[in-house]
Amino acid sequence: xxxxxxxxxxxxxxxxxxxxxxxxxxxxxxxxxxxxxxxxxxxxxxxxxxxxxxxxxxxxxxxxxxx
Numbered sequence: 001x002x003x004x005x006x007x008x009x010x011x012x013x014x015x016x017x018x019x020x021x022x023x024x025x026x027x028x029x030x031x032x033x034x035x036x037x038x039x040x041x042x043x044x045x046x047x048x049x050x051x052x053x054x055x056x057x058x059x060x061x062x063x064x065x066x067x
Contacts, residue, residue, distance in 0.1 A: 007033070007041065 023030035
């Protein structure tokens with residue numbers, strides 16, 4: 001089975017520090033993501049879940065590009 005990841009957003013710096021300590025104590029691998037990395041992860045998730053069964057016409061795509 002492929003490894004999975006859990007993203008947790010702490011409410012403050014104290015909670016962030018506690019989570020880092022817990023991860024270290026449990027012998028797990030963890031790191032802090034930047035705001036840009038979180039956006040990238042969200043975009044990747046959205047792209048993975050997109051409906052790929054429908055196709056857009058060339059005309060519709062060109063209209064969107066011109067707008």
